Amino acid sequence: MGEQRQRYDEEFKRNTVKYLQEQTKSVEDISLELNIPAKTLHGWKAKYRDFKNEPIVTLERFREMEQLLREKEHEIQMKDKRIADVEEELTIVKKAVHIFSKPRN
Template sequence: MGEQRQHYNEEFKQRTVKYIQEQTKTVGEISLELNIPAGTLHKWLAKYRQFENEPLAGAQRVRELETLLREQERELKAKDRRLADLEEELAIVKKAVHIFSKPRN
């Protein structure tokens, strides 16, 4: 014979989803902790998830975003330098055009 299925009330499911959202643990780790199949927890998450209960970002995501930010700052500085060089070149060309376009006496 198979095992008897557990039945959980709606309030328990909602509290469990809130608990999952507030943790930095994976669903698999929480599944082992609560002795509830991970698939069941994923279904509950899909049904009861409320985004205001989630942390803004996990530590790993913060590191990824910081790395991305530094990379984009480097690119922006390089573009600023290139823009400054092009503006200087344009100013030189404008002066040259002005000098060479004057009528000779």
């Protein structure tokens, strides 16, 4: 009798494709590593491929990520400025409390 075929669930296939996309190894190398035929992995990749898991290879994706980075940097700068303002306000309040808490003669 021949070998019994291995069955894999959808989650395993999706995770395997994600793993494929994140690696720099070839599909054939990963095929040997996981003991799954390369043809099967290619089929799964065609069906479950998610481009967000792939490295930045297109100029468009690179520009999109660059813009996102600029936006996040701007957000961080605005938060840092707000923190500095709040710290300054707190310092003023502390000084006021100190001044007004002194007993009057």
